[in-house]
Amino acid sequence: xxxxxxxxxxxxxxxxxxxxxxxxxxxxxxxxxxxxxxxxxxxxxxxxxxxxxxxxxxxxxxxxxxxxxxxxxxxxxxxxxxxxxxxxxxxxxxxxxxxxxxxxxxxxxxxxxxxxxxxxxxxxxxxxxxxxxxxxxxxxxxxxxxxxxxxxxxxxxxxxxxxxxxxxxxxxxxxxxxxxxxxxxxxxxxxxxxxxxxxxx
Amino acid sequence: xxxxxxxxxxxxxxxxxxxxxxxxxxxxxxxxxxxxxxxxxxxxxxxxxxxxxxxxxxxxxxxxxxxxxxxxxxxxxxxxxxxxxxxxxxxxxxxxxxxxxxxxxxxxxxxxxxxxxxxxxxxxxxxxxxxxxxxxxxxxxxxxxxxxxxxxxxxxxxxxxxxxxxxxxxxxxxxxxxxxxxxxxxxxxxxxxxxxxxxxx
Numbered sequence: 483x484x485x486x487x488x489x490x491x492x493x494x495x496x497x498x499x500x501x502x503x504x505x506x507x508x509x510x511x512x513x514x515x516x517x518x519x520x521x522x523x524x525x526x527x528x529x530x531x532x533x534x535x536x537x538x539x540x541x542x543x544x545x546x547x548x549x550x551x552x553x554x555x556x557x558x559x560x561x562x563x564x565x566x567x568x569x570x571x572x573x574x575x576x577x578x579x580x581x582x583x584x585x586x587x588x589x590x591x592x593x594x595x596x597x598x599x600x601x602x603x604x605x606x607x608x609x610x611x612x613x614x615x616x617x618x619x620x621x622x623x624x625x626x627x628x629x630x631x632x633x634x635x636x637x638x639x640x641x642x643x644x645x646x647x648x649x650x651x652x653x654x655x656x657x658x659x660x661x662x663x664x665x666x667x668x669x670x671x672x673x674x675x676x677x678x679x680x681x682x683x
Numbered sequence: 684x685x686x687x688x689x690x691x692x693x694x695x696x697x698x699x700x701x702x703x704x705x706x707x708x709x710x711x712x713x714x715x716x717x718x719x720x721x722x723x724x725x726x727x728x729x730x731x732x733x734x735x736x737x738x739x740x741x742x743x744x745x746x747x748x749x750x751x752x753x754x755x756x757x758x759x760x761x762x763x764x765x766x767x768x769x770x771x772x773x774x775x776x777x778x779x780x781x782x783x784x785x786x787x788x789x790x791x792x793x794x795x796x797x798x799x800x801x802x803x804x805x806x807x808x809x810x811x812x813x814x815x816x817x818x819x820x821x822x823x824x825x826x827x828x829x830x831x832x833x834x835x836x837x838x839x840x841x842x843x844x845x846x847x848x849x850x851x852x853x854x855x856x857x858x859x860x861x862x863x864x865x866x867x868x869x870x871x872x873x874x875x876x877x878x879x880x881x882x883x884x
Contacts, residue, residue, distance in 0.1 A: 503790075504790075505706045578793060582790055582793050583790075585786060585789060585790035585847075586787065586790040588786060588847060588850060588851035589704075589705075589783055589784075589786035589787040589790060589850065589851075591850060591851045591852070592779060592783050592850060598851070598852065598853070601851045601852050602852040602853070605848060605851070605852045605854075632858075632861075632862055632865075635854075635858060635859070635862065636841065636859070636862040636866070638844070638848065639840075639841050639844035639845045639848060639854070639859055639862075640837065640840050640841055640844055641844065642844035642847050642848050643839070643840035643841055643842065643843035643844025643845070643847065644840045644844070645847075646786075646789060646843050646844065646846075646847045647806060647839065647840060647843050649789060649790065649792060649793060650789035650790075650792045650799070650802045650806070651792070651799065651802050651803040651806045652799070652803070653806070653836075653840070657833075657836060658836070658837070658840055660833075661833055661836065661837040661840075664833075665837070665870075668870060669866075669869060669870055
């Protein structure tokens with residue numbers, strides 16, 4: 483087991499979570515996704531909660547990495563690229579199962595302090611990245627003088643709401659993607675920002 | 684049981700759902716919230732799924748009623764009143780438990796067609812009410828010529844996202860309330876609409 487990297491266990495937990503959902507997930511399901519016996523898995527992780535907590539830790543780091551190097555020459559372009567990252571589905575075939583399972587995990591947050599902490603870290607990654615880009619845009623004169631923190635909070639609610647509605651009622655993420663783009667262009671861009679956007683097209 | 688109105692069963696289901704969550708909820712838990720035996724409850728409702736489906740039907744009607752007669756002299760004021768309805772917590776002490784349970788139910792939607800249909804009806808109530816108010820505002824000249832359907836979809840994602848984040852990471856609904864008000868004032872109001880809003884203050 484000492485040779486079994488944490489990453490392998492994290493990936494196995496993610497696959498098992500997508501295949502079985504959170505409520506039905508067992509340690510055996512996760513062990514089945516590795517070369518380990520259930521006993522070997524138990525040696526390092528006492529409970530399903532410990533495995534999920536480790537998985538959520540990795541998720542926050544992974545998400546931070548994905549939002550770190552966004553393509554685009556200016557903050558507006560990078561914000562649009564961020565929406566691509568947060569609201570695109572086709573890159574990952576497991577997408578619906580993953581987001582359905584994540585919704586189950588979110589519903590556990592009020593009862594599981596460890597989950598709530600990690601889900602907050604994931605939420606913070608999104609908010610702080612948007613807040614940074616909005617602040618950058620204001621500094622560069624491409625965005626209006628809005629409140630970066632409040633704007634980031636608003637954008638985070640739109641992104642999370644789109645995912646919840648995608649799972650619950652089949653709402654199209656692509657549609658929210660278009661609406662968020664329009665929000666940035668109408669609500670944030672200054673005349674200078676608009677000219678920059680136009681020139682980049 | 685024939686004397687037991689449907690409404691009593693719906694309320695019992697809601698109370699039991701708030702007390703036990705969805706995953707752990709049993710027919711017995713629901714029967715315990717009524718004067719009925721579990722057998723009597725089973726006589727009319729085969730499964731927990733049937734009870735939940737009936738509850739979700741009632742929820743859609745109840746929500747429609749709440750969003751029907753919104754106070755306010757113009758569409759902008761009524762839209763702000765709608766946000767009050769959708770993002771206020773203090774009226775209902777069971778609020779966190781209710782929304783946590785609803786998040787669990789939403790995570791079941793991909794597997795339970797009956798839930799998905801009713802959750803879609805609830806989503807439609809919100810969307811169509813917002814869409815109607817935006818269209819009214821455009822007709823009356825207080826709102827800019829936006830796409831009412833797209834705007835309603837955007838607002839629905841903000842509202843749903845705020846509730847999901849409230850459950851998962853303790854996000855403040857009051858904060859989203861302020862941000863949605865700002866969105867309407869900045870994004871939708873025409874100069875005439877702004878003058879009307881100022882006069883009403």
